[in-house]
Amino acid sequence: xxxxxxxxxxxxxxxxxxxxxxxxxxxxxxxxxxxxxxxxxxxxxxxxxxxxxxxxxxxxxxxxxxxxxxxxxxxxxxxxxxxxxxxxxxxxxxxxxxxxxxxxxxxxxxxxxxxxxxxxxxxxxxxxxxxxxxxxxxxxxxxxxxxxxxxxxxxxxxxxxxxxxxxxxxxxxxxxxxxxxxxxxxxxxxxxxxxxxxxxxxxxxxxxxxxxxxxxxxxxxxxxxxxxxxxxxxxxxxxxxxxxxxxxxxxxxxxxxxxxxxxxxxxxxxxxxxxxxxxxxxxxxxxxxxxxxxxxxxxxxxxxxxxxxxxxxxxxxxxxxxxxxxxxxxxxxxxxxxxxxxxxxxxxxxxxxxxxxxxxxxxxxxxxxxxxxxxxxxxxxxxxxxxxxxxxxxxxxxxxxxxxxxxx
Numbered sequence: 001x002x003x004x005x006x007x008x009x010x011x012x013x014x015x016x017x018x019x020x021x022x023x024x025x026x027x028x029x030x031x032x033x034x035x036x037x038x039x040x041x042x043x044x045x046x047x048x049x050x051x052x053x054x055x056x057x058x059x060x061x062x063x064x065x066x067x068x069x070x071x072x073x074x075x076x077x078x079x080x081x082x083x084x085x086x087x088x089x090x091x092x093x094x095x096x097x098x099x100x101x102x103x104x105x106x107x108x109x110x111x112x113x114x115x116x117x118x119x120x121x122x123x124x125x126x127x128x129x130x131x132x133x134x135x136x137x138x139x140x141x142x143x144x145x146x147x148x149x150x151x152x153x154x155x156x157x158x159x160x161x162x163x164x165x166x167x168x169x170x171x172x173x174x175x176x177x178x179x180x181x182x183x184x185x186x187x188x189x190x191x192x193x194x195x196x197x198x199x200x201x202x203x204x205x206x207x208x209x210x211x212x213x214x215x216x217x218x219x220x221x222x223x224x225x226x227x228x229x230x231x232x233x234x235x236x237x238x239x240x241x242x243x244x245x246x247x248x249x250x251x252x253x254x255x256x257x258x259x260x261x262x263x264x265x266x267x268x269x270x271x272x273x274x275x276x277x278x279x280x281x282x283x284x285x286x287x288x289x290x291x292x293x294x295x296x297x298x299x300x301x302x303x304x305x306x307x308x309x310x311x312x313x314x315x316x317x318x319x320x321x322x323x324x325x326x327x328x329x330x331x332x333x334x335x336x337x338x339x340x341x342x343x344x345x346x347x348x349x350x351x352x353x354x355x356x357x358x359x360x361x362x363x364x365x366x367x368x369x370x371x372x373x374x375x376x377x378x379x380x381x382x383x384x385x386x387x388x389x390x391x392x393x394x395x396x397x398x399x400x401x402x403x404x405x406x407x408x
Contacts, residue, residue, distance in 0.1 A: 038076075038077070038078045038081075040071075040072075040075035040129070044071075044075055044126050044129070044130075045068065045071045045072065045075065047126065048067070048070075048071040048074065048075070048130065049067040049068055049071055052067050052070070053067050053321075053323075053324070054323050054324065054325070058326075058327070059142060059145065059146070060146070060321070060324060060326045061321055062145075062146060062147055062148065062149055062314055062318070063314050063315060063318040063319060063320050063321060063333055064232065064314060064317075064318025064319050064320075064321075065149050065321065067321075069151050070149070070150055070151065072151075073133075073137055073138070073150040073151040074130060074133035074134055074137055074138060074150060075129055075130065075133050076133055076136075076137060077129055077132055077133060077136070078129065079125050079128060079129065081132070082128045082129045082131075082132035082133070083111065083128065083132075085132045085135070085136055086107060086110070086111050086128065086131070086132055087111070089107065089132075089135055089140075090107070090108060090111060092299070092300075093107075095300070096140075096299070096300045097300075098141060098300060098302060099140060099141075100141075100142070106131075107131055110124065110127055110128050110131060111128075137150050138150040139299075140299055141302055143302075143304070143307055144302060144307065146311070147307055147310045147311040147314060148310065156231040156232070156233050157226050157228055157231050157233065157234055158231070158233035158234060158237060159237065160225075160226060160234055161210075161222075161223070161224050161225070162203065162206040162207065162210055162224070162225060162230075162234065163203070163234040163237045163238050164237075164241075165206070166199060166202055166203060166206065166238045167237065167238040167241030167242055168241070170195050170198075170199070170238070170241075170242040171241055171242055173190070174190045174192075174195065174242060177189065177190050178190060183255055192239070192242060192243035193312075195239070195242045195243070196239050196242075196243075196309070196312060196313070196316075197316070199235060199238050199239060199242075200230070200235065200316045200317060203230035203234060203235060203238070203317075204229070204230045206225070206230070207225065207227070207228065207229055207230045210224050210225035211224055211225060212224065212225050212226075212227055213225075230317060231317070232313055232314055232317045232318050235313045235316070235317045236310070236313050239309065239313060243309075254268060254273050254276070312337070314333075315333035315334060315336075315337055316334070316337075320332045320333055320334070362378060362379055362380045362381075362383075362385070362387065364378040364387055365378055365379050365383075
């Protein structure tokens with residue numbers, strides 16, 4: 001391990017055997033009982049809020065978040081509980097390929113105590129409790145913390161009539177269009193991102209114009225419209241309904257079975273199609289439940305493909321944190337989305353729709369047009385499309401490499 005600069009928390013490199021050495025050599029009073037109703041000092045909460053409010057660098061809070069509620073959600077453990085949690089976390093870090101190496105080194109040094117970090121006892125206690133609380137109650141990954149809150153607001157509407165109404169309507173439209181045009185050329189489909197954008201004005205219109213008609217059962221009121229603003233929970237529920245249930249499903253396979261030019265199976269009718277669809281859905285949901293210990297519960301099971309959808313929903317629906325300047329950037333998430341969308345339309349959408357030849361603009365194959373290995377490695381059409389210096393070949397941006405956890 002390398003030497004550290006005086007007065008600073010060192011960032012050191014550890015070998016594979018250092019993990020066990022740190023955990024076995026470090027001793028602390030693990031027999032001490034944590035207080036049942038421990039509350040963090042008020043100065044800790046204020047320090048945390050100040051670090052995430054106004055002018056600051058580094059991380060920022062998700063839009064629509066309350067810094068004080070975030071702080072109270074993070075500080076739920078005292079030093080003894082925090083050290084016990086950090087000890088278990090250090091065992092899992094070597095198996096987590098998505099964990100930030102710099103932050104992992106900082107956590108190891110904090111675990112070794114305030115003297116090792118050359119910090120005051122109070123400052124070290126704040127850092128160790130904050131780090132343990134963030135990893136346990138929020139997330140170990142900055143990408144997840146940027147879009148998700150560590151607390152829940154039960155007062156926000158979620159399973160409302162307007163959310164189900166918009167979701168079911170778009171499921172019907174998308175399924176009809178996507179299924180009808182799937183076997184035809186040119187293929188026409190309604191992407192989920194397009195519906196996600198349209199749900200925002202439609203949800204706000206429903207929140208404003210739907211009548212407040214309903215009834216009460218056992219003290220719970222069920223109404224067409226709660227007269228509350230369109231919430232991020234409703235937006236996410238409608239988005240999930242639309243994106244997950246608007247595909248063609250088993251339709252393409254049924255065409256192969258039914259049509260005369262393929263298998264010509266006349267017995268494939270509506271009843272068989274319905275049973276096949278339900279069987280596949282039940283099988284998929286059942287396997288998801290059986291594998292939840294591997295794909296849901298572990299901290300390492302981060303699905304990066306879900307994060308852009310959540311981030312866009314919060315940027316569209318939740319209000320930005322006022323007065324926030326992050327790394328000298330003052331632009332709001334909504335304005336950044338509009339600017340990025342404009343650049344996307346000009347640089348990607350227009351060439352791919354009106355100038356499709358530009359999509360396969362691969363200058364590296366021009367070096368030797370008859371070189372077959374070069375075409376296989378660098379070619380965009382039928383090749384791997386490996387190009388260290390991209391120019392007008394935007395087709396590589398459509399790759400699905402980030403839809404799954406990195407370690408998988």
